[in-house]
Amino acid sequence: MDRQRKTARRINAVIFTLLMLGLDSALAATPPQAGIATAHPLATRAGLEILAQGGNAFDAAVAVTAMLAVVEPTGSGLGGGGFWLLHRAGDGFETLLDGRETAPQAAHRDMYLGSDGEVIKGLSIDGPLAAGIPGIPAGMTHLAEHYGRLSLAHSLAPAIRQAREGFAVSEHYRRMATFRLAALRASPAAAALFLQDNEIPPEGYQIRQPELADTLEAIARQGHDGFYRGPVAKKLVDGVRSAGGIWTLPDLTSYRVIEREPIRARYRSPHGEMRITSAAPPSSGGITLATTLNILSGYNLDAQDSVTRKHLIIEAMRRAYRDRAVYLGDPDFTRIPVERLLHPYYADGLRAAIRPDRALPSDYLPGVETGPKGRDTTHFSILDRAGNRVAATLTINYPFGSGFVAPGTGVLLNDEMDDFSARPGTPNVYGLVGGEANAIAPGKRPLSSMSPSFLQTEHGVAVVGTPGGSRIISMLVLAALDFATGGDARSMVGLPRFHHQYLPDVVHYETAALSEDEVAELELRGHTLREFTQGWGNMQVVVWDKKHAVVSAAADPRVEGEAATQ
Numbered sequence: 001m002d003r004q005r006k007t008a009r010r011i012n013a014v015i016f017t018l019l020m021l022g023l024d025s026a027l028a029a030t031p032p033q034a035g036i037a038t039a040h041p042l043a044t045r046a047g048l049e050i051l052a053q054g055g056n057a058f059d060a061a062v063a064v065t066a067m068l069a070v071v072e073p074t075g076s077g078l079g080g081g082g083f084w085l086l087h088r089a090g091d092g093f094e095t096l097l098d099g100r101e102t103a104p105q106a107a108h109r110d111m112y113l114g115s116d117g118e119v120i121k122g123l124s125i126d127g128p129l130a131a132g133i134p135g136i137p138a139g140m141t142h143l144a145e146h147y148g149r150l151s152l153a154h155s156l157a158p159a160i161r162q163a164r165e166g167f168a169v170s171e172h173y174r175r176m177a178t179f180r181l182a183a184l185r186a187s188p189a190a191a192a193l194f195l196q197d198n199e200i201p202p203e204g205y206q207i208r209q210p211e212l213a214d215t216l217e218a219i220a221r222q223g224h225d226g227f228y229r230g231p232v233a234k235k236l237v238d239g240v241r242s243a244g245g246i247w248t249l250p251d252l253t254s255y256r257v258i259e260r261e262p263i264r265a266r267y268r269s270p271h272g273e274m275r276i277t278s279a280a281p282p283s284s285g286g287i288t289l290a291t292t293l294n295i296l297s298g299y300n301l302d303a304q305d306s307v308t309r310k311h312l313i314i315e316a317m318r319r320a321y322r323d324r325a326v327y328l329g330d331p332d333f334t335r336i337p338v339e340r341l342l343h344p345y346y347a348d349g350l351r352a353a354i355r356p357d358r359a360l361p362s363d364y365l366p367g368v369e370t371g372p373k374g375r376d377t378t379h380f381s382i383l384d385r386a387g388n389r390v391a392a393t394l395t396i397n398y399p400f401g402s403g404f405v406a407p408g409t410g411v412l413l414n415d416e417m418d419d420f421s422a423r424p425g426t427p428n429v430y431g432l433v434g435g436e437a438n439a440i441a442p443g444k445r446p447l448s449s450m451s452p453s454f455l456q457t458e459h460g461v462a463v464v465g466t467p468g469g470s471r472i473i474s475m476l477v478l479a480a481l482d483f484a485t486g487g488d489a490r491s492m493v494g495l496p497r498f499h500h501q502y503l504p505d506v507v508h509y510e511t512a513a514l515s516e517d518e519v520a521e522l523e524l525r526g527h528t529l530r531e532f533t534q535g536w537g538n539m540q541v542v543v544w545d546k547k548h549a550v551v552s553a554a555a556d557p558r559v560e561g562e563a564a565t566q
């Protein structure tokens with residue numbers, strides 16, 4: 001009898017514990033609010049509007065992607081490509097939507113070289129020859145069809161409305177348009193859309209895009225085929241070819257989104273373990289981030305003086321970016337030793353050759369022979385109240401992409417072909433070098449640095465990413481280290497930044513990132529430094545602090561984004 005009672009009590013205790021655990025995880029499984037951070041207030045509002053109408057994070061991501069294509073033509077758009085990292089709360093499923101551009105079938109490895117074998121300046125940057133086959137329309141429609149709750153037409157509605165109504169030119173827009181004025185003027189359709197009488201429009205001037213609205217409507221009606229087949233596709237191909245480009249209709253009809261397994265890594269510090277989920281190749285982001293953090297997991301960074309801490313981070317970046325240049329490219333075209341590059345033992349080897357008191361000249365690392373930037377491209381982060389998450393980094397590459405608009409479509413084309421290595425060892429527009437793994441080939445996707453990521457500690461989750469060309473990954477490293485040591489959304493986006501990318505062998509830093517003493521000390525250890533007074537990046541972060549049941553969102557204070565919770 002006694003034994004029976006004891007057993008019954010034990011069973012009750014187990015049931016109670018299970019119930020409590022269930023309750024606890026149920027409580028923790030849904031955030032108290034949704035959060036959105038994007039690079040433009042109108043895009044954040046479009047996302048909130050769709051959530052309020054019963055859409056999930058994936059529907060909101062469709063609305064935000066489309067709205068950014070309208071109101072942030074400096075950064076992304078239907079003529080570009082990108083990566084959407086998804087977390088589905090119901091079953092924990094995670095995937096990377098690879099909507100990266102592909103090289104047209106007529107592309108070939110030496111297409112940007114002159115008869116002297118040198119890279120012809122500008123050819124992979126300005127005009128339609130610089131454009132890969134876009135992936136953003138395909139990514140958007142895939143997202144809506146496979147993960148959304150609302151119809152594609154519903155989620156596209158805010159962007160279509162805005163394209164007709166117009167958006168106001170900002171100071172940021174003016175700065176970027178000034179930078180890309182020559183390329184925009186070279187395309188009559190681009191000049192008509194984005195300039196006023198061939199000049200930079202004043203702040204507040206309304207940019208209306210009725211043809212872009214028509215193209216979005218074709219997508220709303222017909223989904224993927226609304227862009228990749230039929231009248232829009234024909235206008236794109238005709239426009240590109242009549243201006244010297246090489247696209248064909250089969251390039252468009254054969255374009256596909258690829259779902260890829262994200263890169264996963266762990267960072268260990270005295271604060272506990274942080275799990276990282278990030279972009280897989282053809283983005284270099286996840287692997288380069290993982291290698292850097294694997295190297296840094298071997299140190300107690302808290303115990304270092306501030307210069308040594310920064311020195312070690314720089315040395316880790318140098319080695320991880322070197323591997324990027326040597327090994328990474330489109331995984332469907334090149335064999336990448338992913339397992340080795342992600343293995344902690346491999347990082348142990350790299351770490352063993354780091355001296356705390358001396359910089360290693362990049363020339364001493366075996367590699368390919370060989371100026372980055374930072375505010376075009378776009379990133380947004382979304383968390384909905386069910387716990388679904390989207391981190392998306394999207395781009396047309398350079399500000400205003402190739403500067404070319406295909407007449408009659410309103411679509412501004414990318415210049416993503418510049419992300420290929422036009423010639424082994426010759427730096428691209430971000431100063432990045434590469435070799436065989438990232439050589440141009442028909443149908444291949446150029447190597448990217450875009451790193452939409454989720455960071456997870458025992459305290460909570462961060463949804464994070466940023467534009468910034470080659471500096472994207474180093475920004476993610478710094479933000480991840482901050483989150484691992486208790487940082488929040490605001491501190492992550494505000495953090496002063498420093499960067500090393502193997503080649504050029506220079507530490508770039510924002511003024512606030514290094515004190516005068518630190519600069520002097522790093523120079524003594526053998527580093528060459530270059531200060532950037534304007535700063536770089538446009539990071540967007542949403543954090544769900546599970547411990548305190550709080551959701552916070554923050555937009556990079558350096559630019560014009562907006563973050564909100566609801």
Ligand code: DON
Pocket residue numbers: 373374375376377395396397398416419447448449450466467468469470472
């Ligand atoms: O995919 C890449 O890595 C580049 N096309 C991203 C360009 C970028 O972030 C520009 N922003 N400054």
